[in-house]
Amino acid sequence: MPPTAARADTRHGPRKRAGNGAVPRSDADGVGLDALVGHAGYAVRRFQIWIFQDFIKTLGEVDIRPTQYSVLTVIGANPGLSQMAVAKRLGIERARLVHLLDSLEQRKLVKRIKSKEDRRSHALHLTAQGETALEKFKRLAAEHERHVEAKIGKENRAQLLRILSGFT
């Protein structure tokens, strides 16, 4: 968020401090965030909203959302996985994956093949159409990643990936 000229805000009452003598942090609108500054979760939430919106917009022409993209890449890199394995790997519930796969299967990008070894489970594969489509998705995702670099800087993006590598 670039700094902007201060405008009149809609505050009604007088500015008052909570109790300690610290100077309140304020943004361009004059609204202080107080304890929120210094909370990793708040910064991460705001960043995640921005990054997802850019991803959705950048891959808007092919109508692929972040979760769909993650499912496709995992299946593409590991053909034959069961739904349970994909769900566990991506940290999504198997109940949620059912709907995701329903959608992707309708679009002829993925197919569920009944497993011979375990007749409860399905082996997941990309269709031929899904393979070529995924190549395009990856190009668009790379473009999105360049937007991230442009936003926070190449060095910072690399550091971010390093810091959070334990969560992937």
Place this chain on the structure above:
Amino acid sequence: MPPTAARADTRHGPRKRAGNGAVPRSDADGVGLDALVGHAGYAVRRFQIWIFQDFIKTLGEVDIRPTQYSVLTVIGANPGLSQMAVAKRLGIERARLVHLLDSLEQRKLVKRIKSKEDRRSHALHLTAQGETALEKFKRLAAEHERHVEAKIGKENRAQLLRILSGFT
């Protein structure tokens, strides 16, 4: 990601590569993430899920969720703000803030006071009960923040806040 011994996974079909000749990255389950590794959005999403779950658990005894906490701290640091100002500052919709405030007002933590200057808007204040409650919430939130430090390291957390400071 440290290399780990591969275990038997639930894959049904044979491992196959997409198209390029790269070696697939794999986790402890032997399930490769392929293109997902190197995507900032994926790492951030996983981290955000972890951090929110820890926040919710750490503040579970007082039943305060991250968004509620952010609303309370902003009002506490800027008494008299209108709903519009709070919503804009936190990046939430004013329609969503209505329900959040309904809940917080029922719990006697916040009060809406009809403004004299602009009779469309409400001046938001913490109740006396809300002030003391927020102090406790802040202590618990600080405890949560120590969990984050323990998870990713003190240095990394500081770098993260620096990198993402533009989004708060």
Place this chain on the structure above:
DNA sequence: GCCAATTGTTGTCGTCAACAACAATCTTTC
């Protein structure tokens, strides 16, 4: 004074996490 904009509110829609229940199917155990 009139028209446009703003504020709070209500409502709908879609995404997503968290559960719970269920049938079909494996696996363990006796």
Place this chain on the structure above:
DNA sequence: GAAAGATTGTTGTTGACGACAACAATTGGC
């Protein structure tokens, strides 16, 4: 080998959340 328990995919519900659209009351520009 049969009974008991666990797993897989599926369906459904609940609640938090973002995005939109409409509305009445009120304000401000002109």
